[in-house]
Every structure is written in structure tokens, then in C-alpha cells.
Amino acid sequence: MVKNFSNEYGKVIIEGEVIAQVGGIAAMECYGIVGMAARSVKDGIVTLLRRDNITKGVFVQIEGDNVDIELHIIVEYGTKISAITDNLISTIKYKLKDMLDLQVRSIKIYVEGVRVDHH
Template identity: 35%
Template sequence: MEAINTLEYGEVKIASEVVATIVGLAALEVKGVAGMSGGLANGIAEKLGKKSLSKGVKLEIKEKEVIIDLYIIVDYGTKIPDISWEIQNNVIKVVETMIGLKAMNVNIHVQGVHFPQEPAKQENQ
């Protein structure tokens, strides 16, 4: 499905893949989001890079409205309710200003926690 905006002289059609990528980028702008997740595949959450942003986003587009499900991985120590609220606000702002759709729901699904890497321990020789 695609987003359609009717203008004075015609229509603008935005592919759902484009909408999903914009939504994914808006989510990653929020501090504390470690990455997007492709959902649960065979019981394992797969962390995806920036090339696969749309795979962490599920959209249901209806005429001028959209329902968004985001599958994210958060950094350890992040307050999940706070980051969820911030993601919702950022996504709604971006969807409504850039695409012209009304975001009816922005559902956040936390699929995992990213732990900081410990520095490699050097052995005494």
C-alpha cells in the first residue's frame, strides 16, 4: 500500500517502503535507540543496520491515516517509557510534516537491549 496525497493538479504517491524508511530514521534520531529490529525470526531478534530500516517498521496505511508499529533495540540503562514517548512524538511530527499523513497510532515494541562492549582485556606477558 502507498500513501496518496491529492494536490490541486494531481496526486503524489509515496511508496510504503519510503514511508517506513522515514519512520525508521525518525526513531533512530532519539537518543537511547540502539537500532531497529526485524522482529522475532525463529525466536531471535535480529539487529539490523541502516540499510534495513524499513524491516523494523510495520505500517498500515489507510487513505490519509497510518498506524505504525516500530520494533526497536534500546541501549542498556535507557528508561523505556521515556524513550517510547519521545519516539512516538518524533515519528508523529515527521510523518505529519514530511508525508502529510495523520499518525493514528505509533506502537513501540522493544525487542532487545544493547549492552556496551567491554574493552578487550589485555593479558600480561
């Protein structure tokens, strides 16, 4: 998946992987999110992704000018999930608009687990 646009300087191509990286990094900066999650298709077990694999918890779909994003997250125990997801949606929309000049059509968030943060 790629997003193309042109300006007076030429053509710009943004790979879907870049959009996923921006979304994953933005998610990791949000309060209450422990990390991105990946679910094993074979046994259904959810694993917390390390920072270098966060894009495996982000799926990007591009159709024309529309960008749809799906995130799989693990939240910190004791936090209000609706507040976390509201913050995550607005953060991702802002980051993608600011950094890549992309309008997001939809964001789906799947809370795959809750973890106790060990400070």
C-alpha cells in the same frame, strides 16, 4: 500500501516503504535507541538491523486517511524505556506530518532487546 492525495498541481503517491524509511530514520535519531530489530520467525532470535535495512523493523498499514505504524526497536541499557518510547512517538508523528503531511492514527512500539552501548 500507498498513500494518495491530490492538490492543485496533480496527484501525489507515497509508497508505504517511504513512510517506513522516514519512521526508521526518525527512530535512529532518537536518544536511547541502539537500532531497529528483526525477529526470526523460525527460531525467535532478534537481530539488530544495519542502517540500510532499518525498514525491516518498521511496519506500515494504511487504511484511507489513517496511517498505523509498528516499530521493533532495541534500546540502550540503562535508559528509561518509557521516556525513549514517548520521545519516539512524538518524533515520528512530527516527522511524518512535517515531511509527508500524514496524520498517524496509531504507533505501536515493541522493545525487542536491550544492548550495552560500546563507545
